[in-house]
Amino acid sequence: MALSSNQTKKHAKRERAAPIFSTTGPSGHRQRMRQKVLENGPSWLADYEILEMLLFAGVPRRDTKPLAKAALTHFGSFSNVLEASPELLRQIGVPEASVRLLGTIVTIAQSVQREAKPQKLALKDWDTVVHYVSLRLDSVEEGHLRVLFLDSQNCLIADEPVNLSKNKDSLQESITHIMRRTLMHQACAVVTIRFTLHEESKNLLESDKVLAIGIAEAAHVLAIEVYGHLVLGRGGWCRFTHDDKNT
Amino acid sequence: MPIIENHEAFSQSKALLASVLEAVLPSDLPQAQKIADHLLAETGSLSTLLTASGQETDAVKRQSEIVRVMLLLVRESVQRFHRDKLYKQPLLAKYEQVFAYLQSVMGYEKTEQVRVLFLDENHYLLRDEITGQGTVDQAPVYPRELVYRALQLGASGLVLVHNHPSGNPNPSQADIVMTKKVIAAARVVGLTVWDHVIVGTGQMMSMKEEGLL
Numbered sequence: 461m462a463l464s465s466n467q468t469k470k471h472a473k474r475e476r477a478a479p480i481f482s483t484t485g486p487s488g489h490r491q492r493m494r495q496k497v498l499e500n501g502p503s504w505l506a507d508y509e510i511l512e513m514l515l516f517a518g519v520p521r522r523d524t525k526p527l528a529k530a531a532l533t534h535f536g537s538f539s540n541v542l543e544a545s546p547e548l549l550r551q552i553g554v555p556e557a558s559v560r561l562l563g564t565i566v567t568i569a570q571s572v573q574r575e576a577k578p579q580k581l582a583l584k585d586w587d588t589v590v591h592y593v594s595l596r597l598d599s600v601e602e603g604h605l606r607v608l609f610l611d612s613q614n615c616l617i618a619d620e621p622v623n624l625s626k627n628k629d630s631l632q633e634s635i636t637h638i639m640r641r642t643l644m645h646q647a648c649a650v651v652t653i654r655f656t657l658h659e660e661s662k663n664l665l666e667s668d669k670v671l672a673i674g675i676a677e678a679a680h681v682l683a684i685e686v687y688g689h690l691v692l693g694r695g696g697w698c699r700f701t702h703d704d705k706n707t
Numbered sequence: 708m709p710i711i712e713n714h715e716a717f718s719q720s721k722a723l724l725a726s727v728l729e730a731v732l733p734s735d736l737p738q739a740q741k742i743a744d745h746l747l748a749e750t751g752s753l754s755t756l757l758t759a760s761g762q763e764t765d766a767v768k769r770q771s772e773i774v775r776v777m778l779l780l781v782r783e784s785v786q787r788f789h790r791d792k793l794y795k796q797p798l799l800a801k802y803e804q805v806f807a808y809l810q811s812v813m814g815y816e817k818t819e820q821v822r823v824l825f826l827d828e829n830h831y832l833l834r835d836e837i838t839g840q841g842t843v844d845q846a847p848v849y850p851r852e853l854v855y856r857a858l859q860l861g862a863s864g865l866v867l868v869h870n871h872p873s874g875n876p877n878p879s880q881a882d883i884v885m886t887k888k889v890i891a892a893a894r895v896v897g898l899t900v901w902d903h904v905i906v907g908t909g910q911m912m913s914m915k916e917e918g919l920l
Contacts, residue, residue: 494776501761502783510787513780517730539791542784561730568723569785571716572754572810580874612844613873646817646872648843683842 489523490516507538514565518558527553542566580615583608583651589690590697592616593653597692603664604655607638609647610687617645631667635674642684649685650675656693665691665698672700720753731777742774754909757782758815786811790835797830798866799901802913805866809906813870819846821869823853825862826901833862843872848885850892857898864899868906876907878914886914 493513502510511528519527534552535541541549543566546559554562583589593606600606605622620641624633642650652675654668672689679686690699721743728739749766750756759767760778767775789808798805805824813820821839824832838856839847846869857865867889869882878886886903893900902915914920 494772497776497779498772502779505783507787510780510784513776514784517733537791537795538784539788539795542788557730557733561727564723564726565781565784566788568727568753568757568781569788569807569811571719571723572785572807572814611873612871613875615873646843 487521508532510538511541514561515554515558517561518555542569580611580613580617582613582615583610584614586690586699589651590692593690593692597655597694600655602655602657605634606653606655607641608651608653609642609645610649610651612648614649617647631671631674634671635678638675639678639682639684642679643682647684649687650679651687651690653690653692656691658693669700717747717752721747724753724756727777727781728774731773742770746770752815754810754815757785758817762817793835794832798824798826798832799830805904806911809868809904809911810909813868813906814908814911816870817872818842819844819870819872821846821848821867823856824866824868825857825860826864826866827861828863830864830901834860839869845881848889850889853889854892854896854898857893858896862898864901865893866901867903869903870906874908874910876905876910876912878903878905878912878919883914883919886920890920 490513493509497505497513505513508525508528511531512524515524515528531541531544531549531552531554532538535544535548542562544562546563549559549562550556581592583592589608593608596606606619607622608619609617611617618641622634622637624630624637638650638652652672654664656664668689668691672686675689676686688699690697724747725740725743728743729736732739732742746756746766747753750759756766757778760775760782767778770778786808789804789811792804793808796804809822813822819841820837821841823836823838825834825836827833836856838853839849841847848867848869853865853867867886871877882903882905886900889903890900900920902913903920905912905914
């Protein structure tokens, strides 16, 4: 069922008569629909409403619902509308910008499997971890603390500094901060790293043991794996776990 | 920052995203291009970005409402496009379509989901449902409830699906054990488990094809 020329004319007339207030008429309607999508997601929309919203792009002011419904009736299903040739879409009155958008969406749908996968860095053992973090050794300050967030296959999700002021509460603050970031990254495991530029700083080692134990206790509650705390200096590195074992 | 290996596919994704954004920023095409470059550099791929559009991630939160809504609509359209095609033919006859659909709905999720494709006696899709929302490395499966739901829907068989947020679709020992339990539960009420598909990022594994059923 194609739109007759009469109907097309009727649309043209309505476009000129569109109200200029932004809170009423089609533009208020568009704003309300967008707001609903932001609040509730798009899954509750009917197929014609998705099309109606996709058509906003090519139809500046006029109500796009009749065209969306006509397209669904004409082509029979949502996927048929998207896959229809540009020529057939134009014939029922779909404007050029919308024809392009629908075509782009189909290309995106079909390229899902061909798309470049972002490669993840696999931190499969301690040597890999040490090699990876050593790259930073020249660019950080004494005492710099970093966290590596890993997924269930020990691939790196994110690598972040912990920048907190040094006061008496900073230990608990650091632990809280690291736990929050782990959840936000949806990571399965963490490794913490202290950079020390001096050969060996005994004080740092002692306070870091307390930190490592604190992190391990907090992580346990959230079922987050803690692989250990690494102290890295120019002279080499050492690692300890929450049970206070040097390795 | 994601490491990009396939630069050709990456620039194609950029062009596609820019084209989508031009639809909502028709009067400022350089801006559409700029946002596209920025969003892809931050997320690494179009699929990651579209998945992120449904979550309150930093990259997406910074965008204007009109851009966010458009990303949500594109994601939803891509999923409906594939789901729509899934209903049109016997599901088991065209597995590429099943893979394309599953990739679009759960290939890039950050937590595990269990999804069941319920089939009728002619292997047509009756219903597609998420039956379990899990966490970063596991998701709940209750064989009794899956089988109950299949009976409720009048299904004669099902395809079990879940995703691995790590991206690697190889089954764990727990996956294999769980599959056996579901198959056993289905068998005692006369239902068939046609497959258990594990969805990774850009790749998928069919336990049937691997001979693990």
